[in-house]
Amino acid sequence: GAAPAIVQAQAQVRWRLASSFPKSLDTIFGAADVFAKKVSEMTGGKFQVSVHAGGEIVPALQVVDAVQAGTVEIAHTAPYYFFGKDETFALGCAIPFGLNSRQMTAWMVEGNGLKLMRDFYRNYNIISFPGGNTGAQMGGWYRKEIKSIADMKGLKIRIGGFAGRVVERLGAVPQQIAGGEIYSALEKGTIDAAEWVGPYDDQKLGFNKVAPNYYYPGWWEGGPQLDFFINTKAYDSLSAEYKAVVEAASALAHVEMQARYDAKNPAALKQLVGSGTKLFKFPKDVMEAAFKESMAIYAELSAKNPNWKKVYEDYANFRRDQNLWFRFAEAGFDDFMQNQKL
Amino acid sequence: GAAPAIVQAQAQVRWRLASSFPKSLDTIFGAADVFAKKVSEMTGGKFQVSVHAGGEIVPALQVVDAVQAGTVEIAHTAPYYFFGKDETFALGCAIPFGLNSRQMTAWMVEGNGLKLMRDFYRNYNIISFPGGNTGAQMGGWYRKEIKSIADMKGLKIRIGGFAGRVVERLGAVPQQIAGGEIYSALEKGTIDAAEWVGPYDDQKLGFNKVAPNYYYPGWWEGGPQLDFFINTKAYDSLSAEYKAVVEAASALAHVEMQARYDAKNPAALKQLVGSGTKLFKFPKDVMEAAFKESMAIYAELSAKNPNWKKVYEDYANFRRDQNLWFRFAEAGFDDFMQNQKL
Numbered sequence: 260g261a262a263p264a265i266v267q268a269q270a271q272v273r274w275r276l277a278s279s280f281p282k283s284l285d286t287i288f289g290a291a292d293v294f295a296k297k298v299s300e301m302t303g304g305k306f307q308v309s310v311h312a313g314g315e316i317v318p319a320l321q322v323v324d325a326v327q328a329g330t331v332e333i334a335h336t337a338p339y340y341f342f343g344k345d346e347t348f349a350l351g352c353a354i355p356f357g358l359n360s361r362q363m364t365a366w367m368v369e370g371n372g373l374k375l376m377r378d379f380y381r382n383y384n385i386i387s388f389p390g391g392n393t394g395a396q397m398g399g400w401y402r403k404e405i406k407s408i409a410d411m412k413g414l415k416i417r418i419g420g421f422a423g424r425v426v427e428r429l430g431a432v433p434q435q436i437a438g439g440e441i442y443s444a445l446e447k448g449t450i451d452a453a454e455w456v457g458p459y460d461d462q463k464l465g466f467n468k469v470a471p472n473y474y475y476p477g478w479w480e481g482g483p484q485l486d487f488f489i490n491t492k493a494y495d496s497l498s499a500e501y502k503a504v505v506e507a508a509s510a511l512a513h514v515e516m517q518a519r520y521d522a523k524n525p526a527a528l529k530q531l532v533g534s535g536t537k538l539f540k541f542p543k544d545v546m547e548a549a550f551k552e553s554m555a556i557y558a559e560l561s562a563k564n565p566n567w568k569k570v571y572e573d574y575a576n577f578r579r580d581q582n583l584w585f586r587f588a589e590a591g592f593d594d595f596m597q598n599q600k601l
Numbered sequence: 602g603a604a605p606a607i608v609q610a611q612a613q614v615r616w617r618l619a620s621s622f623p624k625s626l627d628t629i630f631g632a633a634d635v636f637a638k639k640v641s642e643m644t645g646g647k648f649q650v651s652v653h654a655g656g657e658i659v660p661a662l663q664v665v666d667a668v669q670a671g672t673v674e675i676a677h678t679a680p681y682y683f684f685g686k687d688e689t690f691a692l693g694c695a696i697p698f699g700l701n702s703r704q705m706t707a708w709m710v711e712g713n714g715l716k717l718m719r720d721f722y723r724n725y726n727i728i729s730f731p732g733g734n735t736g737a738q739m740g741g742w743y744r745k746e747i748k749s750i751a752d753m754k755g756l757k758i759r760i761g762g763f764a765g766r767v768v769e770r771l772g773a774v775p776q777q778i779a780g781g782e783i784y785s786a787l788e789k790g791t792i793d794a795a796e797w798v799g800p801y802d803d804q805k806l807g808f809n810k811v812a813p814n815y816y817y818p819g820w821w822e823g824g825p826q827l828d829f830f831i832n833t834k835a836y837d838s839l840s841a842e843y844k845a846v847v848e849a850a851s852a853l854a855h856v857e858m859q860a861r862y863d864a865k866n867p868a869a870l871k872q873l874v875g876s877g878t879k880l881f882k883f884p885k886d887v888m889e890a891a892f893k894e895s896m897a898i899y900a901e902l903s904a905k906n907p908n909w910k911k912v913y914e915d916y917a918n919f920r921r922d923q924n925l926w927f928r929f930a931e932a933g934f935d936d937f938m939q940n941q942k943l
Contacts, residue, residue: 300845301643359935361703361736361863368857369864394703395930457930476933503642507849510856515710521703522711525922528929538929546937579943580867586939587870587880588737588799591818593701593935595888597928601921 272306279319279336282312290391290516291335297508306501327383332493335390338486342421347566349421350574351376353483355553360392360482362581370577375570384491388509391485391516396477398541399454400470408544417441417453422479428552445469458527467536474539614648621661621678624654632733632858633677639850648843669725674835677732680828684763689908691763692916693718695825697895702734702824704923712919717912726833730851733827733858738819740883741796742812750886759783759795764821770894787811800869809878816881
C-alpha cells in the first residue's frame with residue numbers, strides 16, 4: 260500500500276540528444292523518442308531530453324565527436340559508423356558474419372560485451388547503453404541478378420562502412436552515398452546495387468522501382484545494435500536514481516525498436532513482392548567467399564589493433580558458442596514453422 | 602546540465618511479489634529480482650518490492666488468485682499455468698507451434714498482443730507487463746529413442762500444462778509432476794520421459810543421468826513469455842512516475858532474462874553432450890502430427906471459447922506474417938552461420 264508522501268529533492272536535468280538518423284526513419288530515430296519520453300515520464304518531467312535529428316545540431320556522422328567534447332550530453336547512433344576512428348567501434352554494432360540480434364543482446368547484457376565496449380568507449384569520454392537493434396538486414400537491391408561470385412566483379416554497390424572492405428576483396432567497388440541520393444544513383448545506373456536496411460525502411464525509399472532484385476541475407480548486418488552514447492561527465496553528474504532511469508529507459512527503447520522492425524517488416528515485404536520485387540538468396544559461393552575474406556580481415560586487425568584484438572577474441576568465442584546452441588532448439592523450431600502453411 | 606534541486610513529494614510504496622518459481626531457477630526467478638532492484642534504484646528506495654519464491658506466501662500455481670484478491674500486489678509467472686481457468690491465458694505465454702521469442706515480443710509491444718491480453722486479464726483484476734522469455738525450449742529427456750510417431754504410443758511423459766492435450770492425441774500419457782519429483786520418477790521408470798526447460802535449467806536437475814536422449818525442438822514452447830501480473834487497484838494507485846518506473850523496470854527484466862538464458866545455455870549443452878547426452882531432432886512425423894493436432898485443438902477452442910477466439914485470430918495472423926518474413930533475412934543469416942566452422 261501507499262504510505263504518506265515524503266518530501267524529497269531531485270534535480271532538474273536538461274539534455275540534448277543528437278541522433279545519427281533522420282526523422283523519416285521512424286523505427287531507428289523513434290528509439291530516441293521512446294527513450295526521452297520514458298525518462299521524462301519516470302521523473303515527472305524533471306529530467307528532459309530533447310531529441311534532434313541528424314544534422315540539426317551536429318552532422319549525423321559526427322555525434323561521437325559531439326558527445327566526446329560535451330557539445331551534446333547524449334547521442335543515438337550505430338557505433339560502426341565510426342570504424343574509421345578505430346575498427347573496434349564496429350564490434351559494438353555489427354561486423355560481417357557477426358552475432359544476430361538476440362545473440363548481440365546476450366553478449367552485451369550477460370556476456371562481456373557491455374563491459375568490454377565500455378572500456379573502449381571510455382577513451383572517447385563515452386558510456387554506452389544498448390538502444391535498439393534492426394535484426395538481420397536484407398542484402399540490398401540489384402539491377403541485375405547475381406548468379407555467382409563472378410557477378411560481383413566490378414559491381415558498383417552502395418554499402419555501409421565496414422562491409423565495403425569485404426566486398427572490395429570480392430572485386431566489387433563499394434560506394435559511400437547518403438540515403439537521400441541512393442535512389443537517383445541507382446536509377447541512372449551510376450551504381451549497380453544498393454543496400455539500406457530491410458523491407459520497411461527500403462520501401463520508403465522506393466528502390467524496388469529501379470532495381471527489382473532483392474537479395475538476402477545481409478550477411479554484414481546480422482543484428483546491428485544501436486547505442487545511446489552518453490558523455491561520461493554528464494552521466495557521472497546524475498543522481499543514482501537518474502542513472503537507473505537512464506538504464507531502464509534504454510532497455511525499454513532497446514526492446515521497442517526490435518519489436519517495431521519485426522512487426523512492420525512483413526507487411527512491407529508482402530507489398531514489395533506484390534509489386535514485382537524478386538527475392539533471391541545470395542549464391543553460396545558469394546557467401547562463402549565473403550565469409551573467408553571477413554575472417555581474414557579480422558585476423559589482420561587482431562595483429563595490428565590491440566583494442567580490436569581484446570574485444571574480438573571474446574566476441575568470437577561467444578559467437579561460436581551461440582551458434583552451437585541456436586542450431587538446435589531455436590533453428591529447429593523456426594525452420595519447422597517457416598515450412599508450415601499457417 | 603543540472604539545475605538546482607527542487608522540492609518534490611513522492612510516495613513510499615511497499616509491494617509483495619509472489620513468484621511462481623523456486624529460487625534455484627536463477628534465470629526465471631532472477632527476473633523478479635532484477636525488476637525489484639531496478640524499481641528501488643530508480644526511486645531512491647521509496648518504492649520497494651519484496652520478492653517471494655513460489656510457496657512462500659502462496660502456492661506457485663495460485664499467484665493469479667492472490668493478485669486477483671489483492672493478497673499480493675504483484676506476481677511473476679508463466680501465464681499458461683492458468684489455462685485451466687481459461688485457455689486464453691496460454692496465448693499470453695506460449696502455445697504449441699506458436700510465436701518464437703522475438704515474434705512474441707513484437708506481437709506484445711508493437712502488435713495487438715499486450716492490448717488484447719490486458720483486455721482479457723482485466724477480468725482477473727490484473728494488468729500485465731512482459732517480464733522475460735526463455736527462448737525456444739528443448740523437447741525433453743527420453744529413456745528410449747523416439748524413432749517415429751509409433752514410439753509416442755503409451756509414452757508416459759511429464760509435460761507442462763497445455764501441451765499435454767496435444768501429446769494425448771498422439772497416444773502419449775501426459776503426467777503432471779512437480780519439478781523436484783521428476784528425477785526420481787524418471788530414474789524409477791514411473792515415467793518414460795520428461796521435459797523441463799533447456800540445457801541450463803535441465804542440467805541442474807540431472808535428468809541426463811537417467812534419460813540420455815535429449816530431443817529438440819520443444820515445439821510446445823517456441824518462445825514462452827513470462828509476465829508481471831499486477832493487481833489493477835494497486836497499479837491504479839501509483840503515481841504517473843511510478844507507473845512508468847514499473848513499465849521500464851519490466852522491460853529491463855524482459856531483456857535480461859532472455860539474455861541470461863542465451864548466454865548460459867551453450868556451456869550447459871556442451872557439458873551435457875560431453876557427459877554422454879545424445880541430441881536428437883524429433884522425427885518429422887511426430888512434428889507433423891503434433892502440428893496437425895494443435896491446429897485442430899485451436900479450431901475447437903475458437904468454436905467454444907470467445908475469449909480465445911478473439912485473441913487467437915490476431916495471434917495467428919501475426920504468426921503467419923512473422924514466419925513469412927523471418928524465413929528470409931533472419932533464417933538465411935542464422936542458417937549460414939550455424940554451418941560455418943567458427
